Amino acid sequence: MRTSDPIPDSVLDDVRSFARTPTIAWIRRGAVALLGVIVLAGLTGILGVYSMTVHASGGGYELDLEYPRIARPGLNVPWNLTVRKSGGFTEPVVIAVESDYFDMFESQGWTPEPSAEASDADRTYMTLDPPPGDTLTLGFDAYVQPSSQTGASGSVSVHEDGSDVVTAYFTTWLVP
CATH class of the missing domain: 2.60.40.3670 (Immunoglobulin-like)
Known part of the structure; x- marks a missing residue:
């Protein structure tokens, strides 16, 4: 950091935002839901003998x-x-x-x-x-x-x- 640079107000100031499309959001939600179903199935013993x-x-x-x-x-x-x-x-x-x-x-x-x-x-x-x-x-x-x-x-x-x-x-x- 150069001395002439302004001091940031937060450590997150230089974190870039990204565009989230609705399709990506639904894919992410679906993956999390699927993972949740698998974890619940394992916890209940459905995946056993x-x-x-x-x-x-x-x-x-x-x-x-x-x-x-x-x-x-x-x-x-x-x-x-x-x-x-x-x-x-x-x-x-x-x-x-x-x-x-x-x-x-x-x-x-x-x-x-x-x-x-x-x-x-x-x-x-x-x-x-x-x-x-x-x-x-x-x-x-x-x-x-x-x-x-x-x-x-x-x-x-x-x-x-x-x-x-x-x-x-x-x-x-x-x-x-």
Whole structure:
């Protein structure tokens, strides 16, 4: 600053004003509103893991599947199948699942471990020893791979004598 320059009344005297068009103002307001919606969604837990249970019955079996309806990459998710057969199980049970559905998961394993597994181009067939009683449970310990960006649909069936006896369908959505 030269000595001949007048002393400013405020430190803001040399701050230039800029022209704000109505379009820019509405874009800025929209961006702030969108950010607010995302923050509120995160605070309420909407962007977390939500599980759902589907039920199917047929051929003397009842299926209940708890699965991740909405999930996020990197989070653990539930996938628990309960199969009931009135009168109990006398033969091994074959569970057929769509293989592509499980591509989005990082698997820690099945509980219990199948006694045998086979697959074709679309599905994986797991043979489980008959449990005591009339209820079989199968759990899949997994989390969504961090690189997964989209969800998937799938199905799980009890497979007997070359055909599906009962099938449950499900879809998992992934959010950022």
